[in-house]
Amino acid sequence: MIITKNPPFDDFCDLCIILSYTASMDKTQQTLVIIKPDGLVKSLTGNILTALSEAKLKIVGAKILKVPKKLAELHYEELKYKKPEVFPSAVKYLMGGFHTDRVLALVYEGANAVGNIRKICGATNPEEADPTTIRGRYGRINSKTGVFENVIHASESSKQAEKEIKLWFQPEELTETVFKTKKITKTGPRTIWA
Ligand code: ADP
Numbered sequence: 001m002i003i004t005k006n007p008p009f010d011d012f013c014d015l016c017i018i019l020s021y022t023a024s025m026d027k028t029q030q031t032l033v034i035i036k037p038d039g040l041v042k043s044l045t046g047n048i049l050t051a052l053s054e055a056k057l058k059i060v061g062a063k064i065l066k067v068p069k070k071l072a073e074l075h076y077e078e079l080k081y082k083k084p085e086v087f088p089s090a091v092k093y094l095m096g097g098f099h100t101d102r103v104l105a106l107v108y109e110g111a112n113a114v115g116n117i118r119k120i121c122g123a124t125n126p127e128e129a130d131p132t133t134i135r136g137r138y139g140r141i142n143s144k145t146g147v148f149e150n151v152i153h154a155s156e157s158s159k160q161a162e163k164e165i166k167l168w169f170q171p172e173e174l175t176e177t178v179f180k181t182k183k184i185t186k187t188g189p190r191t192i193w194a
Contacts, residue, residue: 029113030060030178031155032164033106037099039151044138045104048152051120051134057110061165061174064104067095074167078160089147098145105168109176114161117154126150 035048072094073080080087096102108117122133125148129136139150155161162179171181 026111027158028109028111029158029161030107030109030165031113031117031158031161032153032168033108033117033155034094034153034168035104035106036094036149036151036153037096037101037103038093038149039138040102040104041099042138042151044151047138048134052108052117054120055108055110055113055116057108057113057116059106060109060176060178061107061169062104063169063173064102066101067103069095071167075164086147089145093147093149094153098142098147098149107165107169107174107178109178114155114158118156121152121154122150124148124150 033052035045039045039048069091072091075094076087076090079090083090092098094103110116120134122129122135122139124135125141126135126139127141129139129150131137134152135150139148141147142149155164165174166179171177171179
């Protein structure tokens with residue numbers, strides 16, 4: 001039997017494949033980056049931001065903050081099930097229990113932001129991370145606690161990034177409306193400049 005090709009249909013399919021491949025190759029994403037407390041005490045902020053600038057992304061949010069327990073626990077919510085033995089020390093680490101009680105949180109936006117930033121950060125275990133990555137260069141395993149002190153957090157998927165950005169930032173703290181918002185009327189006391 002001779003199978004004849006139907007050129008217009010095949011061409012159309014090829015075009016769809018190429019278009020969807022191109023779209024997935026160059027997807028605008030947002031990602032959450034946290035320079036962890038050890039990154040701050042080691043004065044690595046400048047070096048880390050320079051390394052991240054290689055990704056050619058836009059910073060759409062940045063703030064320095066003390067991490068409350070609730071925020072640290074929600075941030076590592078999945079770790080509680082994935083690596084329960086690590087969860088308490090990861091929470092303590094993020095809250096500054098081993099270094100200083102502050103972190104620098106940033107939101108980056110641009111093409112393939114999640115993957116590009118994760119690549120620059122390197123593997124979770126600093127001893128296994130490529131030595132040219134941020135974690136490979138500056139991270140260590142604390143010999144007393146066993147914690148991977150890997151100086152930086154970066155979202156591992158775009159779904160996770162959306163959850164994390166919504167956890168760490170309010171819409172008005174970002175320069176772009178990165179996700180759907182709604183208006184509410186604020187009630188109750190709040191602190192303003194006197
Ligand atoms: P990542 O930060 O690369 O997304 P995980 O979400 O698995 O990795 O872990 C969160 C954090 O918990 C890590 O960045 C690291 O500080 C710590 N951690 C993870 N796994 C271990 C481990 N096996 N031993 C010690 N610390 C760990």
